[in-house]
Amino acid sequence: MKDASVGINDNLSRVLILVTFAPFMNNSEFNSSKVIDESRQGSATLLDNTSEAGKRKLYLESYGCQMNFSDSEIVASVLMEQGFVTTPDPKQADVVLLNTCAIRENAELRVRQRLQDFKNEKRSRPGLIIGLLGCMAERLKTRLLQEEKLVDLVAGPDAYRDLPALISQVDSGQKAVNVLLSREETYADISPVRLGSNGVSAYISIMRGCDNMCSFCVVPFTRGRERSRDPESIVQEARELFDQGYREVTLLGQNVDSYIYAGGGLKKDILTEEQKANSTSFAALLKMVAEVSPDLRVRFSTSNPRDMTNDVLHTIAEYENICNYIHLPVQSGSTSMLDRMNRGYTREMYEERIEAIKRIIPDCAISTDIITGFCGETEEEHQETLSLMEWVGYHFAYMFKYSERPGTMAHRKFKDDVEESVKSQRLSEIVALQQKLSHKRTRTMNGQTFKVLVEGPSKKSADHLKGRNSQNAVCVFPKDNHKPGDYVYFVAEECTSATLIGRTVSDFVTV
Numbered sequence: 001m002k003d004a005s006v007g008i009n010d011n012l013s014r015v016l017i018l019v020t021f022a023p024f025m026n027n028s029e030f031n032s033s034k035v036i037d038e039s040r041q042g043s044a045t046l047l048d049n050t051s052e053a054g055k056r057k058l059y060l061e062s063y064g065c066q067m068n069f070s071d072s073e074i075v076a077s078v079l080m081e082q083g084f085v086t087t088p089d090p091k092q093a094d095v096v097l098l099n100t101c102a103i104r105e106n107a108e109l110r111v112r113q114r115l116q117d118f119k120n121e122k123r124s125r126p127g128l129i130i131g132l133l134g135c136m137a138e139r140l141k142t143r144l145l146q147e148e149k150l151v152d153l154v155a156g157p158d159a160y161r162d163l164p165a166l167i168s169q170v171d172s173g174q175k176a177v178n179v180l181l182s183r184e185e186t187y188a189d190i191s192p193v194r195l196g197s198n199g200v201s202a203y204i205s206i207m208r209g210c211d212n213m214c215s216f217c218v219v220p221f222t223r224g225r226e227r228s229r230d231p232e233s234i235v236q237e238a239r240e241l242f243d244q245g246y247r248e249v250t251l252l253g254q255n256v257d258s259y260i261y262a263g264g265g266l267k268k269d270i271l272t273e274e275q276k277a278n279s280t281s282f283a284a285l286l287k288m289v290a291e292v293s294p295d296l297r298v299r300f301s302t303s304n305p306r307d308m309t310n311d312v313l314h315t316i317a318e319y320e321n322i323c324n325y326i327h328l329p330v331q332s333g334s335t336s337m338l339d340r341m342n343r344g345y346t347r348e349m350y351e352e353r354i355e356a357i358k359r360i361i362p363d364c365a366i367s368t369d370i371i372t373g374f375c376g377e378t379e380e381e382h383q384e385t386l387s388l389m390e391w392v393g394y395h396f397a398y399m400f401k402y403s404e405r406p407g408t409m410a411h412r413k414f415k416d417d418v419e420e421s422v423k424s425q426r427l428s429e430i431v432a433l434q435q436k437l438s439h440k441r442t443r444t445m446n447g448q449t450f451k452v453l454v455e456g457p458s459k460k461s462a463d464h465l466k467g468r469n470s471q472n473a474v475c476v477f478p479k480d481n482h483k484p485g486d487y488v489y490f491v492a493e494e495c496t497s498a499t500l501i502g503r504t505v506s507d508f509v510t511v
C-alpha cells in the first residue's frame with residue numbers, strides 16, 4: 001500500500017486513508033497499536049540468525065495490530081533463547097506459528113485460509129508443527145485443535161513463556177494448549193528482538209489487556225484484564241534502545257491513558273488510597289521516558305477519550321520530544337450510538353477533550369477510529385458522525401464497517417441490523433469526507449519549518465530521504481549528508497495529499 005493513496009479494501013470491511021498522518025508511518029508502511037496495517041499482514045517475522053547449523057527452524061507469521069507485531073517480537077525472543085532460528089520460507093520450517101487477530105471477521109477468515117495451506121504442507125511433511133497464537137486462540141482452540149485438526153498447538157497472548165514447553169509436548173505426540181489469561185504477565189523482563197525495524201523507531205509495550213468493555217470489541221475477551229508494566233523496565237528498555245541508536249519510541253497499549261502501576265497485578269485491584277498515591281500514572285511515565293534523552297522522540301498509542309487527562313496534555317506540551325500527535329478514537333459522533341457502544345462518553349464530552357487538546361497543545365495533530373453501521377445506526381446518527389469529523393478536522397482516520405464478534409456485549413444485546421449496502425454507502429461517505437479533511441491539513445503545513453527525524457530513503461528517489469515531523473507528517477527532502485537517526489530542520493515547499501516535499505535548512509525559517 002502506497003503513501004499518498006486512498007486504500008479501500010471492502011473485503012476486509014476496512015478503509016484507510018493513507019495520508020501523511022498515519023500513526024507511526026514507518027518507511028512505506030504505517031502501523032498503529034491497535035489498527036491493522038494491511039501492508040504487514042501475514043508477513044514473516046525474521047531474526048538475525050547467526051549460526052543455523054543443527055537448529056530448529058521457526059516460521060512466524062503475524063496478523064493484526066501493532067500490539068500483535070510487538071508480541072511476535074517477544075515470541076521470537078523466547079524461542080531464540082531455546083535455540084530456534086527463523087526462516088522466511090515455511091517449506092524449510094520445523095515449526096510454523098501464526099500470531100492471529102480477531103477484531104473483525106475477515107481477519108479470522110484470512111488466518112483460517114492460511115492454516116489450510118499449512119495443513120496441506122503437513123500432508124507431505126507430517127513432522128511439521130503448526131501453532132496458533134494470539135487473539136483467535138481462546139475462541140477457536142477446540143474447533144481448530146480437535147474438530148478441524150488444523151493445528152497442533154494453541155497459545156493465547158499471555159502464554160508465550162510457555163511456548164518451549166508446549167512445543168516439547170507436541171514433540172512427544174500430544175496436542176498442546178495454553179490460553180490462560182494472566183493477572184500479572186507483562187513480559188517486562190523479556191527483551192524483545194527488534195523485527196523489521198528501520199533502526200530509528202521502535203515500539204515498547206507498556207500494558208496489556210483492556211477493561212473498557214466497548215460493546216463491539218472482542219479485545220477484553222481475547223487479551224484479558226488490564227495490567228500495566230513496571231515503569232522502570234519501560235524506561236530501561238527506552239534507554240537501551242537510545243544507546244543502540246534508536247531515536248523514537250512508541251509506547252503501546254489498548255488504552256495508554258489508563259496506565260497505572262502500583263507494584264504489579266490487575267488495574268482493577270488497585271483500590272486503596274495508599275496504592276493510588278504511590279502509583280505511576282501515564283503522565284508520570286511519559287515524563288520518565290521523555291527524560292531518557294531530549295533526542296529520543298516519544299510517541300504513544302492508543303489514547304482514550306474517557307481517560308485522557310489534562311495532566312497528560314500538559315506533559316506533552318512541556319516536553320519538546322513528546323510528539324504533538326494524538327490518536328483519539330471516537331467511533332461515532334452520536335451520543336445515542338456512543339451509549340450503545342458503551343464508550344463511556346457523550347459527543348459533548350469528546351468535544352471537550354478535543355478543545356482541551358487544541359488549547360493546551362495548539363499544533364497537535366489528531367486522528368481517530370470510526371465504526372460505521374454499528375447496530376441500529378440511523379441516518380441521523382451517521383450524519384452526526386460526519387458533522388463531528390468536520391468539527392474536529394481530523395488529520396487522519398481509520399474507518400471500519402462494523403463486524404459482529406461472537407461473545408461481545410453487542411452480539412448478546414443488539415441486532416447487527418444495518419444492511420451491508422448501507423454500511424458500505426456510509427463508509428464511502430466518511431472516507432470521502434476524511435480525504436477532504438486530510439488534504440486540508442496537509443496544505444496548512446505547507447510553507448512551515450519543522451524539526452524532522454530522518455528515517456531512511458524516500459521510496460521514490462534514491463537522492464532523497466524521508467522522515468516525519470512531530471505531527472507525524474511524512475517529509476521528503478534531498479539527501480545531502482543526512483542519515484537515518486539525524487534530526488534536520490525542514491521547510492515544506494510543496495505537498496501532495498499525503499507528503500510534504502521540501503529542503504533542509506540550518507534553523508527555523510519562514511518562507
Ligand code: 5AD
Binds near residue numbers: 331
Ligand atoms: N467491528 C469493526 N471495527 C471494530 N473495531 C473494534 N472492534 C470492531 C468491530 N467489531 C475498530 C475500532 C477500534 C479499532 C482498533 O478497531 O474502531 O478502535
Ligand code: SF4
Binds near residue numbers: 210213220255
Ligand atoms: Fe476494545 Fe474499547 Fe478496549 Fe479499545 S478501549 S480495546 S475498543 S474495549
